Amino acid sequence: MLDTTALESFPSLISHGINVAGEISAPPSFQLPNSNDFDGFVKETIQMVKPAKGTTTLAFIFKEGVMVAADSRASMGGYISSQSVKKIIEINPYMLGTMAGGAADCQFWHRNLGIKCRLHELANKRRISVTGASKLLANILYSYRGMGLSVGTMIAGWDETGPGLYYVDSEGGRLKGNRFSVGSGSPYAYGVLDSGYKYDMSVEEASELARRAIYHATFRDGASGGVASVYYVGPTGWKKLSGDDVGELHYHYNPVTPSTVEQEMVEAAGP
Amino acid sequence: MTKQHANWSPYDNNGGSCVAIAGSDYCVIAADTRMSTGYNILTRDYSKISHLAEKCVMASSGFQADVKALQKVLSARHLTYQHQHNKQMSCPAMAQLLSNTLYYKRFFPYYSFNVLGGLDSEGKGCVFTYDAVGSYERVGYSSQGSGSTLIMPFLDNQLKSPSPLLLPAQDAVTPLSEAEAVDLVKTVFASATERDIYTGDKVEIVILNAGGIHREFMDLRKTDAFTEECMFMIDLF
Numbered sequence: 001m002l003d004t005t006a007l008e009s010f011p012s013l014i015s016h017g018i019n020v021a022g023e024i025s026a027p028p029s030f031q032l033p034n035s036n037d038f039d040g041f042v043k044e045t046i047q048m049v050k051p052a053k054g055t056t057t058l059a060f061i062f063k064e065g066v067m068v069a070a071d072s073r074a075s076m077g078g079y080i081s082s083q084s085v086k087k088i089i090e091i092n093p094y095m096l097g098t099m100a101g102g103a104a105d106c107q108f109w110h111r112n113l114g115i116k117c118r119l120h121e122l123a124n125k126r127r128i129s130v131t132g133a134s135k136l137l138a139n140i141l142y143s144y145r146g147m148g149l150s151v152g153t154m155i156a157g158w159d160e161t162g163p164g165l166y167y168v169d170s171e172g173g174r175l176k177g178n179r180f181s182v183g184s185g186s187p188y189a190y191g192v193l194d195s196g197y198k199y200d201m202s203v204e205e206a207s208e209l210a211r212r213a214i215y216h217a218t219f220r221d222g223a224s225g226g227v228a229s230v231y232y233v234g235p236t237g238w239k240k241l242s243g244d245d246v247g248e249l250h251y252h253y254n255p256v257t258p259s260t261v262e263q264e265m266v267e268a269a270g271p
Numbered sequence: 272m273t274k275q276h277a278n279w280s281p282y283d284n285n286g287g288s289c290v291a292i293a294g295s296d297y298c299v300i301a302a303d304t305r306m307s308t309g310y311n312i313l314t315r316d317y318s319k320i321s322h323l324a325e326k327c328v329m330a331s332s333g334f335q336a337d338v339k340a341l342q343k344v345l346s347a348r349h350l351t352y353q354h355q356h357n358k359q360m361s362c363p364a365m366a367q368l369l370s371n372t373l374y375y376k377r378f379f380p381y382y383s384f385n386v387l388g389g390l391d392s393e394g395k396g397c398v399f400t401y402d403a404v405g406s407y408e409r410v411g412y413s414s415q416g417s418g419s420t421l422i423m424p425f426l427d428n429q430l431k432s433p434s435p436l437l438l439p440a441q442d443a444v445t446p447l448s449e450a451e452a453v454d455l456v457k458t459v460f461a462s463a464t465e466r467d468i469y470t471g472d473k474v475e476i477v478i479l480n481a482g483g484i485h486r487e488f489m490d491l492r493k494t495d496a497f498t499e500e501c502m503f504m505i506d507l508f
Contacts, residue, residue, distance in 0.1 A: 033281070033379040040276060045380055072436050079420060082400075084434040085408060103406035108374045147378060227436040243438035 003140040004028045006112045042148045054223020056185030056214055057087055057098040058193060059154045059165055061178045062201050066156040066163045066233040068096050069210035071185065071218050071246070072226030074103060083226040092117055094237040095133060095157035100182040101150035101170065109151060113137050130157040130164030134174060142172035152182045158233050185217030185224035192216045203232055207241045215253065218246040282334050282382045283308055286469025287319055288418030289330035290456055291388035292430070293396030293411050297449045297480040300388040301456045302330040302416075303464075303491065304473040315472040315493065322484065324349055327362040327389035328477050329369070332416030333403070334382035341381050344372055362389030366399040366407060373405030380404050384415040389479055396444055396479075409435065411444050418463035418470040425459055449478065457489050464491045 004027070035041040057070040070087035073080060087099040089110040097113070099106035116136050120128040128136075134155040141151055151170040158164070167175045167182070179197065181189040192213040201209070207230050214228040228249060230241045244252075289302040302319035305312060320330045321342040329345070331338040348368060352360050360368070366387050373381055380403045387399040387407075400413035411432035414422040433441040445452065453476060460474040471491045478485045 030378050031376055035277070037274070037277065040274070042378065045378070072434065081402070082408065082410075084410065084436055086436065102404075104370075104374055104377070104402060104404040107370070107406050108377075149377075227434045229436050229438075240438060243434070243436045245434065245437065 002029070003143050004030075005116070006108070045148070054185075054221070055087060055100045055183035056181070056189050056217035056221060056224040057100050057154065057183050058179075058181040058186070058189050058210060058213055059098060059156045060180070060193065060197065060206075060210075061163045061165050062197075062206050063199055064201075064203050064206065064232075064234065065158060066165055067206045067210045068098060068154070068156045068231045068233065068238075069214050070098055070229055071214055071224040072229065073218075073224055075223045080225075085226070088229055088231055090238065091133070091155075091157075094127070094159075094233070095130065095155065096231055096233060096238050097137075098154045098156075098182065100152035105149045105151050105170070106153060109137065109140060109149075110153070112140070127159060129159040129161065130155060130166060131159075131176075133157065134164075134166035134168050138168045138172065138174035141168065141170050145170070145172050154180050154182060156233055158235055158237070163233065181213070183217075183224065185214075185221035188217040188220045189213040203234075203241075207232060211242060211244065211249070212253075215246055215249045219250065282337075284333060284382070284417075285313070285335045286417045287332040288414060288416035288422060288460070288463055288467065288470045289319060289332050289384075289386050290414045290422060290426070290459060291330065291386040291398040291400075291412065292426075292447075292452045292456065293388065293398040293444045294447060294449060294452055295396065295444050296390075296394055297452070297478060298328075298388040298390060298396035298398065299449070299452045299456055299476065299478050300328045300330050300386065301460065301474055301476040302332065303418075303460060303470045304475055304488075305469065305471050306335060307469050310468075318475055320475055320477055321346075322477075323360075323387075324362070324365055324389070325359045326479060327360065327365045327387065328479060328484075329385055329387050330415075331383045331385045333384045337381040338383045341372065341383050341385075345369060348372070361392050362387070362397050362399075363391055363409075365389070366397075366409070369399075369401065370405040370407045373401065373403070377404050384419075386413050386415050388477075390481075394481060414459075416470075418460075418467040421463045421466055422459050425462065426455075429455060449480065453478065453487075460489070460491060 054075040059068040072085050074082040074085045089097045091097050091114040097110045117128045149170040153168050155166045167180045196209045210230050218224045227243050228246050229243045232239050232241050286307040287303050291300045306314045306317040323329050323345055385401040391397045398410050398413055399407050401407045412426050412430050430445045464471045474489050476487050
């Protein structure tokens with residue numbers, strides 16, 4: 001029932017099939033605490049782990065492919081634990097995953113998904129589809145439902161059927177769609193994204209829209225910030241288009257012009 | 272009927288702070304040597320630093336029993352790796368191993384806040400920073416532990432490392448020399464000791480460079496200012 005493929009390598013290295021003590025070796029599993037109140041214990045550990053929910057990620061399909069963008073701030077309560085978190089995870093050269101929720105959960109299970117996709121390629125002599133990859137991840141997360149994982153991710157890629165985009169979360173939900181934004185800054189990102197979206201955009205227009213949407217979300221949402229990264233997924237795979245500090249983007253979009261008073265003073269002090 | 276909650280917790284926090292700074296051809300890893308529980312000091316002379324591989328050093332604060340268990344698991348896995356591959360583990364490889372080891376206990380975590388420092392395969396300094404369940408990233412500098420909220424803003428101000436996410440890419444390692452970086456670490460711990468009760472006694476500084484590994488200690492304030500004043504008053508009378 002539980003997905004234990006991520007653990008298989010660990011016990012097999014230790015015992016190699018022959019148990020040193022001669023006991024029956026237990027099947028691979030996650031260690032669980034000896035607690036009567038598992039839910040309460042999990043709630044406490046979640047508090048201790050304090051997953052970073054503050055985030056803005058977005059992805060949309062357009063004529064030329066898929067555009068994926070995210071901020072890079074990780075917050076633990078009110079403390080900014082990092083301004084340089086990689087929230088767009090490169091699963092393989094033609095598929096990307098976004099990170100929202102628990103950083104460790106997203107990192108670990110996206111890496112596991114990349115391994116599963118590679119194994120699929122080796123077993124079937126063809127690349128896995130975005131539909132298939134998102135289903136693999138959704139099934140894993142569903143099997144851990146209720147155990148406190150926090151994952152809100154989008155799987156974006158280009159396969160034989162063209163561009164693909166799925167939203168997958170730790171409740172076990174999986175949605176196919178053309179436009180998604182995930183995280184505490186998503187309402188702000190949706191506002192900019194939905195009003196500026198056209199299917200027939202060029203790659204430059206789409207990347208500028210994505211960048212703006214992230215910038216506006218970081219401006220209004222305290223839990224989002226850092227660097228706005230924009231990736232494009234096309235028929236030849238993904239490519240990182242830009243990574244801009246949102247503080248600098250602010251002055252790029254709102255240039256500071258000297259006021260008339262300052263100009264007069266400069267003239268008076270002239271030769 | 273309200274739910275009964277456990278009076279016993281398997282965890283404790285022994286306090287302490289750790290710092291790591293990466294340079295162009297060196298890496299400095301430091302941690303204080305105070306081990307506390309609640310308002311008591313258990314010892315003033317406890318090392319939080321573990322030399323995992325030839326070019327890889329880990330400093331951990333949090334619950335030292337979990338830290339010790341984690342260090343043992345990692346050194347056992349490193350030994351297995353050496354037997355199988357006939358070479359030492361590189362720092363980035365150890366970084367991934369630490370992340371996976373932490374995540375394997377996702378539902379009963381190691382209460383351990385780690386920084387990993389060392390030299391990568393090109394000889395450049397690298398620092399990896401972790402949370403308790405294994406999420407990690409490569410950075411130019413980092414601090415963890417009870418004094419990290421005091422130390423990090425100061426390091427941000429002094430080291431100004433450009434984000435590795437920027438495009439075009441910019442180097443994350445600090446332009447400081449090794450001696451300047453060690454000096455910065457000493458300053459940082461002296462400041463953290465002033466305002467964090469769990470940080471103090473001594474700072475253990477480990478420097479990794481092409482020439483090998485070098486360790487030094489620096490004394491820190493052992494008591495807080497109020498206690499010192501009281502002691503001074505008592506002496507007068």
